Amino acid sequence: xxxxxxxxxxxxxxxxxxxxxxxxxxxxxxxxxxxxxxxxxxxxxxxxxxxxxxxxxxxxxxxxxxxxxxxxxxxxxxxxxxxxxxxxxxxxxxxxxxxxxxxxxxxxxxxxxxxxxxxxxxxxxxxxxxxxxxxxxxxxxxxxxxxxxxxxxxxxxxxxxxxxxxxxxxxxxxxxxxxxxxxxxxxxxxxxxxxxxxxxxxxxxxxxxxxxxxxxxxxxxxxxxxxxxxxxxxxxxxxxxxxxxxxxxxxxxxxxxxxxxxxxxxxxxxxxxxxxxxxxxxxxxxxxxxxxxxxxxxxxxxxxxxxxxxxxxxxxxxxxxxxxxxxxxxxxxxxxxxxxxxxxxxxxxxxxxxxxxxxxxxxxxxxxxxxxxxxxxxxxxxxxxxxxxxxxxxxxxxxxxxxxxxxxxxxxxxxxxxxxxxxxxxxxxxxxxxxxxxxxxxxxxxxxxxxxxxxxxxxxxxxxxxxxxxxxxxxxxxxxxxxxxxxxxxxxxxxxxxxxxxxxxxxxxxxxxxxxxxxxxxxxxxxxxxxxxxxxxxxxxxxxxxxxxxxxxxxxxxxxxxxxxxxxxxxxxxxxxxxxxxxxxxxxxxxxxxxxxxxxxxxxxxxxxxxxxxxxxxxxxxxxxxxxxxxxx
Numbered sequence: 209x210x211x212x213x214x215x216x217x218x219x220x221x222x223x224x225x226x227x228x229x230x231x232x233x234x235x236x237x238x239x240x241x242x243x244x245x246x247x248x249x250x251x252x253x254x255x256x257x258x259x260x261x262x263x264x265x266x267x268x269x270x271x272x273x274x275x276x277x278x279x280x281x282x283x284x285x286x287x288x289x290x291x292x293x294x295x296x297x298x299x300x301x302x303x304x305x306x307x308x309x310x311x312x313x314x315x316x317x318x319x320x321x322x323x324x325x326x327x328x329x330x331x332x333x334x335x336x337x338x339x340x341x342x343x344x345x346x347x348x349x350x351x352x353x354x355x356x357x358x359x360x361x362x363x364x365x366x367x368x369x370x371x372x373x374x375x376x377x378x379x380x381x382x383x384x385x386x387x388x389x390x391x392x393x394x395x396x397x398x399x400x401x402x403x404x405x406x407x408x409x410x411x412x413x414x415x416x417x418x419x420x421x422x423x424x425x426x427x428x429x430x431x432x433x434x435x436x437x438x439x440x441x442x443x444x445x446x447x448x449x450x451x452x453x454x455x456x457x458x459x460x461x462x463x464x465x466x467x468x469x470x471x472x473x474x475x476x477x478x479x480x481x482x483x484x485x486x487x488x489x490x491x492x493x494x495x496x497x498x499x500x501x502x503x504x505x506x507x508x509x510x511x512x513x514x515x516x517x518x519x520x521x522x523x524x525x526x527x528x529x530x531x532x533x534x535x536x537x538x539x540x541x542x543x544x545x546x547x548x549x550x551x552x553x554x555x556x557x558x559x560x561x562x563x564x565x566x567x568x569x570x571x572x573x574x575x576x577x578x579x580x581x582x583x584x585x586x587x588x589x590x591x592x593x594x595x596x597x598x599x600x601x602x603x604x605x606x607x608x609x610x611x612x613x614x615x616x617x618x619x620x621x622x623x624x625x626x627x628x629x630x631x632x633x634x635x636x637x638x639x640x641x642x643x644x645x646x647x648x649x650x651x652x653x654x655x656x657x658x659x660x661x662x663x664x665x666x667x668x669x670x671x672x673x674x675x676x677x678x679x680x681x682x683x684x685x686x687x688x689x690x691x692x693x694x695x696x697x698x699x700x701x702x703x704x705x706x707x708x709x710x711x712x713x714x715x716x717x718x719x720x721x722x723x724x725x726x727x728x729x730x731x732x733x734x735x736x737x738x739x740x741x742x743x744x745x746x747x748x749x750x751x752x753x754x755x756x757x758x759x760x761x762x763x764x765x766x767x768x769x770x771x772x773x774x775x776x777x778x779x780x781x782x783x784x785x786x787x788x789x790x791x792x793x794x795x796x797x798x799x800x801x802x803x804x805x806x807x808x809x810x811x812x813x814x815x816x817x818x819x820x821x822x823x824x825x826x827x828x829x830x831x832x833x834x835x836x837x838x839x840x841x
Contacts, residue, residue: 226300282405308387475558
């Protein structure tokens with residue numbers, strides 16, 4: 209086991225794949241050559257025999273500090289020992305042909321004895337390579353994969369690992385470069401580390417500086433958008449949910465899933481986050497990936513796809529990996545790809561509508577495909593489905609799914625109303641109204657005074673927070689207000705929001721064991737509270753969520769209120785996307801109040817003036833055209 213908490217890791221990446229670097233100087237997870245490829249370092253989900261790459265002082269470490277170099281994804285870890293200090297810089301140059309990981313050690317004070325240990329294990333820690341140490345580099349080969357290590361420091365083999373021990377003194381710099389390539393090709397020469405670090409700095413700073421966002425929490429928003437960029441597979445524009453698989457939703461539990469794929473569930477929120485940050489090129493790439501991925505039979509729309517739009521994501525278990533802190537099984541692939549989730553039709557239509565209204569118009573080229581999707585929704589919305597949370601229990605008539613079916617038809621109607629495109633608008637309006645009526649009748653539980661998880665249920669589900677966010681009902685509707693209150697009362701644990709209450713019997717979702725508070729749902733509650741005019745509560749919750757970030761600004765999927773630590777796959781795009789959108793919504797909802805007695809309880813006093821949210825909010829209930837007009841005024 210790694211001995212590190214999930215939040216003790218940081219992400220480096222090259223917009224093709226990503227690595228997790230521990231606070232101890234060890235890279236414990238890396239898939240090459242892309243996000244969903246087999247890992248060559250799998251210690252994160254097993255132990256040291258499953259592959260890692262550690263560079264750290266051999267001397268006793270007194271203190272460790274780390275940060276990203278300003279506005280970059282270059283990680284700087286400073287180790288302080290009794291006799292000196294060194295900085296370890298970790299990064300991946302933006303991909304040109306071959307993936308590379310560069311690690312540079314610099315002694316900034318005194319002298320430090322260092323040790324490097326490289327354990328390469330291809331195929332998720334199961335394949336030991338044949339290693340040859342030539343005069344120039346070390347070469348490791350197993351099957352189709354090869355890694356080459358380039359460094360001026362002498363290395364030696366020990367117990368099926370490669371090691372190096374060396375002494376650093378003030379001013380010394382030592383580089384290590386690991387290059388991946390197909391084993392049947394000669395080892396490529398690495399880029400010069402000095403040139404690479406300058407080019408990598410330039411790339412990430414250019415990305416950060418090109419943002420047009422100028423609202424509240426700017427540093428947190430820019431960092432989250434950089435995470436979103438790092439989780440983008442550059443060749444296709446697809447955005448993976450996380451660079452990891454099987455990090456548990458509860459430590460020691462079995463709720464462990466592979467998140468190295470692209471979810472349609474994230475489509476609208478991802479698009480909005482990118483556009484709100486001013487990243488229209490990235491938003492366009494994501495939109496185009498979306499259109500390619502969903503092309504085909506509308507009835508066979510999947511909830512997720514591979515980074516290039518692959519449909520077969522067969523799930524299997526990896527028994528030789530014990531799992532993070534013995535949280536088994538470790539899974540590769542995701543069987544949920546075969547589920548029927550009605551909500552994705554709404555996500556796709558909302559994303560394409562938002563893109564069109566923001567100027568990312570495709571000239572109507574995708575309208576025929578969208579029309580086919582709506583033709584299916586017209587009848588398909590009556591079917592029970594597996595729901596947004598990919599439950600592995602029985603199909604039900606989930607309230608959120610029906611709401612998103614309404615969203616699909618609503619955005620289709622609005623597209624016709626706001627463009628020159630053609631379609632059976634009256635027919636779609638009729639279907640939209642029918643769904644709306646049924647949800648109000650069957651999704652509403654009068655005894656709970658709330659919209660519940662599925663028709664006839666007494667269970668609450670945080671996904672119904674999308675009702676005001678997507679414009680299904682206005683935020684000041686009494687049913688919305690009491691639903692928000694019920695979720696606060698029943699689903700908040702230690703101040704954060706559960707998706708739903710799980711059952712040890714597996715009755716709710718077909719799974720046993722508990723899970724942590726879902727961070728995206730907690731951000732949705734921020735949005736809902738703000739829309740309902742509860743600005744003090746909204747800002748307090750948002751600030752509390754920010755306090756969960758690790759020391760380099762990263763969030764996982766969930767937070768365990770019992771163990772007080774992050775859980776789930778990491779870093780999680782959905783959490784960072786939701787952070788960006790909530791910050792934007794709070795920024796648009798009012799103005800910062802000056803410090804006064806009545807707001808002393810609000811962290812950092814960043815309370816927003818309570819003004820009429822119907823005039824101030826920047827939510828899905830307003831079209832992008834309305835947003836632009838409001839901005840111009």
